[in-house]
Amino acid sequence: MRGRNEAAGTAVVLAVLALIGALVPVLDLVTGLLAVVGAAFGILALTRKRRRNSRRLAITGLALNVVVLTAWVIAITTLVGLVLDTYPPTTPPEGAASPGPTAPATPEIVYPVTLTVELTGTVPQVRTVWLGGLNGEYRDVAAEALPLTQEHDVLLTDAAFSAGDHFSVTAVLDEADGTVTCRVGAGDRILAEDTASGRDEAASCRVTAFDMRDYRQGAE
Known part of the structure; x- marks a missing residue:
């Protein structure tokens, strides 16, 4: 029983930590990792023989971690898009001719x-x-x-x-x-x-x- 409760409780704790980490500028980068680990603990708790109380706790932890992980993916995708819009690539588009050296004008004879x-x-x-x-x-x-x-x-x-x-x-x-x-x-x-x-x-x-x-x- 204790193993089931510990896995479910760990899933909930990791979900809470991921939510808190999402609010901190530096820790928000590892929020996704915490959510993945928490979801794994939630799945582990659900696959074991369980009682009703531990099952509810495991489902809660799994759901919270899935929500946090989804929000983290959306936030990272949005951030990457903003960075690309702010600093577009400097390479010329495919097929564009590179400007060659300008030949000096030939004086008329x-x-x-x-x-x-x-x-x-x-x-x-x-x-x-x-x-x-x-x-x-x-x-x-x-x-x-x-x-x-x-x-x-x-x-x-x-x-x-x-x-x-x-x-x-x-x-x-x-x-x-x-x-x-x-x-x-x-x-x-x-x-x-x-x-x-x-x-x-x-x-x-x-x-x-x-x-x-x-x-x-x-x-x-």
Whole structure:
């Protein structure tokens, strides 16, 4: 009889200790272990020959330990979930590409070209001259005396080749019986030439970046 009562009593005592330990911050970690041991004692008391009093005590101890163990498992699971939410894993998700080293930007290659603009004609001057393009803005110059020779430095880039940029010059006549000729050259070669005659007529020369490709002076 004493063995049955001792096992049932131990189950109840361990259940009470587990309940008390759950309230203490440090001891709550071993509460589950106490509840497991207490449940084992409760089962042991029930499997022996027992009287009604010892049976009731064993059932009470077993039930208390099961309740404590269940509450402990729920509490530990909740605590682990809170910790994982607070400190998420730092490893990248599966399939995510790791950022590689950033390659330095390749500087654009620039090729300088010197163009020579010539205006000649049978009149002493033209009314208006428009010229420019590529890297510079177009300029409107009034009443230029003839003949006129100018050099213009332009810069060729890969973007200029792709976009089909160009340099142009246009000379507008004022005299009705005059003529005007424009030429745009690079080195010893004429890249564009045009002649116009008559009042308000215009001679226009247009040179694309592609036309200047053989006259690049080198990369800067």
